[in-house]
Amino acid sequence: MAVPARRRAADVVAFSFASLATVFGLFWLAWILWTTLAQGAAALTPALFTQMTPPPGASGGLLNAFYGSAVMILLAIVIGTPIGIAAGTYLAEHGRYTRLAATVSFINDILLSAPSIVIGLFVYEVAVRSMGHFSGYAGALALAMILLPIVVRTTEESLRLVPDQMREAGFALGLPRWRVTSRILYRAAQGAIVTGVLLAVARIAGETAPLLFTALNNQFWSSSLNRPLANVPVVIFQYAMSPYDEWHMLAWAGAFVLTAFVLILNLGVRFLARKGGNK
Amino acid sequence: MNATLADGEVAAGSPDLKSGELADRLFHAITAAAACFVLLLLGATALSMAWGGRLAFKTFGWHFITSSDWDVPAAKFGALVPIYGTLVTSAIALIIAVPVSIGIALFLTDIAPRWTRAPIAVAIELLAAIPSIIYGMWGLFIFAPFMANHVEPWLSAHLGNSPLVGPLFSGPPIGIGMLTAGIVLGIMVIPFVAAVAREVFSAVPPSLKESAVALGSTRWEILSRVTLPYTRSAIVGAVFLGLGRALGETMAVTFVLGNAHELSASLLMPSNSIAAAIANEFTEADTELYRSSLIALGFLLFVVTFIVLTIAKLLLMRINRQLGRTS
Numbered sequence: 001m002a003v004p005a006r007r008r009a010a011d012v013v014a015f016s017f018a019s020l021a022t023v024f025g026l027f028w029l030a031w032i033l034w035t036t037l038a039q040g041a042a043a044l045t046p047a048l049f050t051q052m053t054p055p056p057g058a059s060g061g062l063l064n065a066f067y068g069s070a071v072m073i074l075l076a077i078v079i080g081t082p083i084g085i086a087a088g089t090y091l092a093e094h095g096r097y098t099r100l101a102a103t104v105s106f107i108n109d110i111l112l113s114a115p116s117i118v119i120g121l122f123v124y125e126v127a128v129r130s131m132g133h134f135s136g137y138a139g140a141l142a143l144a145m146i147l148l149p150i151v152v153r154t155t156e157e158s159l160r161l162v163p164d165q166m167r168e169a170g171f172a173l174g175l176p177r178w179r180v181t182s183r184i185l186y187r188a189a190q191g192a193i194v195t196g197v198l199l200a201v202a203r204i205a206g207e208t209a210p211l212l213f214t215a216l217n218n219q220f221w222s223s224s225l226n227r228p229l230a231n232v233p234v235v236i237f238q239y240a241m242s243p244y245d246e247w248h249m250l251a252w253a254g255a256f257v258l259t260a261f262v263l264i265l266n267l268g269v270r271f272l273a274r275k276g277g278n279k
Numbered sequence: 280m281n282a283t284l285a286d287g288e289v290a291a292g293s294p295d296l297k298s299g300e301l302a303d304r305l306f307h308a309i310t311a312a313a314a315c316f317v318l319l320l321l322g323a324t325a326l327s328m329a330w331g332g333r334l335a336f337k338t339f340g341w342h343f344i345t346s347s348d349w350d351v352p353a354a355k356f357g358a359l360v361p362i363y364g365t366l367v368t369s370a371i372a373l374i375i376a377v378p379v380s381i382g383i384a385l386f387l388t389d390i391a392p393r394w395t396r397a398p399i400a401v402a403i404e405l406l407a408a409i410p411s412i413i414y415g416m417w418g419l420f421i422f423a424p425f426m427a428n429h430v431e432p433w434l435s436a437h438l439g440n441s442p443l444v445g446p447l448f449s450g451p452p453i454g455i456g457m458l459t460a461g462i463v464l465g466i467m468v469i470p471f472v473a474a475v476a477r478e479v480f481s482a483v484p485p486s487l488k489e490s491a492v493a494l495g496s497t498r499w500e501i502l503s504r505v506t507l508p509y510t511r512s513a514i515v516g517a518v519f520l521g522l523g524r525a526l527g528e529t530m531a532v533t534f535v536l537g538n539a540h541e542l543s544a545s546l547l548m549p550s551n552s553i554a555a556a557i558a559n560e561f562t563e564a565d566t567e568l569y570r571s572s573l574i575a576l577g578f579l580l581f582v583v584t585f586i587v588l589t590i591a592k593l594l595l596m597r598i599n600r601q602l603g604r605t606s
Contacts, residue, residue: 003497007497008497010499010500011497015498018390019390021379021381022383025403029405033409083313086309087314095310100314109592110585110589114527114585116527116529117558118584119324122328125330145320179302206412208412209411209558212562213561233410237412240415258410270401
C-alpha cells in the first residue's frame with residue numbers, strides 16, 4: 001500500500017524542517033563561540049592577569065575584576081548553599097507532602113526564572129540604600145539570591161532520587177530522622193548536590209544585571225567588600241559600550257575567559273555526573 | 280553542615296530518645312525555616328518593588344503606562360516605549376524560537392541517529408549556559424553590523440513598501456533595533472523551550488505512536504495528530520516559560536536595542552525595553568522620582584513575569600500529573 005504523494009511530501013517537508021531547525025540552533029552556538037574565541041584569543045595577554053583595569057586609552061588587565069568576581073562568587077556560595085540545601089531538604093524530606101513544601105517548590109521554580117535585573121533592584125532597595133553606598137557585599141547578596149533557587153531545586157531532586165529502602169534501613173537501625181538525613185541521604189546525594197552548586201556557580205559567574213547597581217564597579221584595586229567592587233561582567237559591559245579600542249580588546253579578553261570558564265564548568269560537571277552515574 | 284553536629288551522641292539503638300527527639304525537632308525547624316525563607320524572598324521582592332515605585336505610581340497614575348513621554352529634565356516619566364519594546368521583542372523572539380524549538384525536539388526524539396542525540400542535546404543546552412553579556416557583545420559587534428549590511432537593506436527594499444507590513448520594515452538600516460534584539464532573544468530562548476518540548480515528546484506513551492503507525496500514519500501525521508495534541512498543554516507551558524525568560528532578559532537586549540525613548544512602528548528602529556531601561560539608567564537616576572519610576576518599571580516586569588511563569592508552571596504540572604510523576 002503506497003502512501004499518497006501529498007502525504008509523503010508533507011512528511012518530507014516536516015522532517016527537513018526539523019533537521020534544519022537543529023542546524024539553525026547549532027549554527028548560532030558555533031557563530032557566537034567562534035567570535036568569542038577569535039576576538040578573545042587575539043586580545044589575550046599576560047598583562048590581563050597581572051594588571052588593573054586601565055583608564056581610557058591605556059593598556060592594562062583585568063586583575064581587580066577577576067579578584068572581585070571570585071570573592072563575590074565565593075561569598076554567594078557561602079551564603080546561598082546552606083540555606084538552599086536546608087530548604088531542599090525540607091521539600092524532599094521533612095516537609096514532603098505538606099502544603100508548605102508544595103507551595104515553596106512552586107515559588108522556587110518561579111524564582112529560578114525570575115528576571116535577574118529585578119533581583120538587582122531588590123538588593124539595591126534592601127542593602128545598598130540602607131548602607132548608603134554600593135558594595136561587594138550587596139553584589140554577593142544578589143548573586144546568592146540567584147544561586148539559592150538552583151541549589152534548592154537540585155537538592156530536592158537529588159534527595160528524591162535516593163531510594164526509600166535507604167531511609168528504611170536507617171530507621172530500622174533506630175536512627176532518628178535527622179541522622180538518617182544527614183548521615184545517609186546527604187551522603188548518597190552529595191555528588192548530585194555538588195553538581196547543582198557547580199552549575200549554579202557557572203550561572204552566576206556571568207550574571208551582569210544584578211551587579212550593575214549593587215557591586216557597581218571599581219577601576220582600582222580594592223579588596224574591601226564594603227566598597228564598590230570590580231567584577232568581570234560589569235567591566236565587560238562598560239568597556240564594550242565605550243568608544244575606546246583598548247577597552248574593546250579588554251572586553252573581548254574578559255568575554256573569552258568568562259565563556260571558557262562557564263563552558264568548561266558546564267561540560268566538566270556533565271562529564272563527571274555521567275561517569276558517576278555509570279558506576 | 281553535618282560535621283558540626285555531635286558525633287556518637289545518639290548511637291544506633293540508643294535508648295536516649297529524648298535528645299534524639301529534640302535534635303529531630305531542631306533539624307525539622309531549620310529546614311522549614313529555610314523553606315519559608317524562599318517564600319519570604321519572593322514576597323519581599325514584590326513588596327520592596329511596590330514600595331520603591333509608589334512615588335511614580337502616585338505621581339503619574341495610569342499615565343505611567345499609557346504615556347510615551349519619558350522626559351528626564353522635565354521629570355515626566357511615561358513607560359509606554361519600554362513596555363512596547365519589551366512586548367514586541369519578546370513576540371519576535373517567540374515567533375522564531377517556538378517553531379525552531381519544536382523542530383529541534385522532534386529531531387532529537389524521532390529523527391537523529393541515536394548516538395548523536397546526547398551530544399546535540401548538550402550543544403543546544405550550552406546555548407543557555409552562555410552568559411547573556413556574551414550574547415550582547417556578539418550582538419553589538421558582529422550581529423548588528425551583519426543585520427545592517429545584509430539583512431535590513433533587503434527587508435526595507437522588498438517589504439518596506441508593501442501595504443500591510445510596510446511600516447514594520449521601513450527606516451534606515453542601522454542594525455540596532457527591535458528586530459535585531461528580538462532575533463538575539465529568540466536564540467537565547469530556544470534552549471529553554473526545546474528542553475521542555477523534548478522532555479514531553481519523549482514522554483508520549485509508545486503505545487499511542489505504535490497504534491498510529493499500525494493505522495498507516497506517516498511520521499508527520501504521528502507528530503501532528505498524536506504527539507502534539509497529546510502534549511499540547513505542556514508545549515504551551517514551554518512557550519510561556521520562554522516568554523517569561525524573554526521578557527526579563529536584560530544584558531543582551533541592552534546592547535542591541537539602542538536605548539531610544541521614541542515610539543516607532545518600524546522594527547528596524549531603536550527602542551527600549553523595561554529591563555534595558557533599568558540597566559542603562561538606574562545608576563544615573565539622580566532624583567527620587569526618576570529612581571522610583573525605574574523601580575516601578577521593575578515592579579511591572581516582576582508582576583508580569585510572575586504571572587507568565589505561573590501559567591507556564593501550571594500547564595507543565597498538568598502533563599506531569601498525566602504522566603504520573605510528581606512536581
